[in-house]
Amino acid sequence: MAFVCELCGCLKLVKCGDYFVCQKCNTKYTLEAARKLVNSNNSSGTQNSNSGRISSSRALQLARKAKDNRDYETSAKYYDLVLSRHPSHWEAKFYSVYMKAMNRPATETVTTAANLINNGVETLKLIKKYVPDYGERRNAIFEITNKMIEISTMLITNATNHFNSINRQVRGLHRQSYLNNLAEAIKIGYIIGDQIVCIFGDCYIRDFALPCWKTASFQHQTYLKHIKLILSVDVFNNYRNKIAQCENMR
Numbered sequence: 001m002a003f004v005c006e007l008c009g010c011l012k013l014v015k016c017g018d019y020f021v022c023q024k025c026n027t028k029y030t031l032e033a034a035r036k037l038v039n040s041n042n043s044s045g046t047q048n049s050n051s052g053r054i055s056s057s058r059a060l061q062l063a064r065k066a067k068d069n070r071d072y073e074t075s076a077k078y079y080d081l082v083l084s085r086h087p088s089h090w091e092a093k094f095y096s097v098y099m100k101a102m103n104r105p106a107t108e109t110v111t112t113a114a115n116l117i118n119n120g121v122e123t124l125k126l127i128k129k130y131v132p133d134y135g136e137r138r139n140a141i142f143e144i145t146n147k148m149i150e151i152s153t154m155l156i157t158n159a160t161n162h163f164n165s166i167n168r169q170v171r172g173l174h175r176q177s178y179l180n181n182l183a184e185a186i187k188i189g190y191i192i193g194d195q196i197v198c199i200f201g202d203c204y205i206r207d208f209a210l211p212c213w214k215t216a217s218f219q220h221q222t223y224l225k226h227i228k229l230i231l232s233v234d235v236f237n238n239y240r241n242k243i244a245q246c247e248n249m250r
Contacts, residue, residue: 054081079099093122098119098147109181124192148189149189152216163175186220221236
């Protein structure tokens with residue numbers, strides 16, 4: 001019986017805990033999935049070097065399944081594969097970075113947030129260029145908006161939990177790093193909201209930009225007295241005014 005990794009075609013998978021792990025690309029398979037691989041490979045007799053090559057549609061399906069199962073590492077690998085073949089695929093573009101960010105340590109929040117923002121903006125541009133259908137475009141922006149709001153909240157929570165876990169005697173030495181992490185995570189909502197308007201126009205403000213701004217504003221207000229030297233009161237007031245104007249729009 002032979003295993004063939006669906007992602008890279010490697011013939012060597014090793015059991016590690018509850019998973020079988022490809023020794024080339026580190027893709028993880030459950031016992032059930034590994035059995036299906038064996039059955040599939042034996043029935044088709046695929047033992048050549050191309051036997052493990054996977055179609056883009058199958059890779060996308062596996063990426064989504066891994067995402068739903070919160071197997072972020074595997075999901076990122078499949079999304080990377082789709083993106084390598086289809087650079088204009090907005091879903092692969094967005095989640096190839098998003099899935100990796102889900103596993104980044106709290107100490108790297110500044111870098112993680114910056115990567116998410118840059119990738120989010122590039123993804124919005126792809127949607128603008130390659131998703132002409134009105135309904136599909138709105139659904140795509142809605143998905144990105146929700147995910148960016150969720151991950152900004154997660155990054156703040158993780159950074160706070162990490163900071164609070166540090167021994168009190170030395171916690172002060174890490175305070176500035178913690179505040180920088182908070183500020184960068186808060187910027188996600190502000191910048192993505194701004195870019196939605198910049199890329200798609202004012203008609204997208206209420207449904208998409210406004211929720212981003214409101215989330216960031218709430219986060220900002222929560223920590224304003226601590227981070228006001230990094231993310232100023234003027235910035236906070238500016239977005240509060242934007243929010244008020246949008247909510248008064250008919």
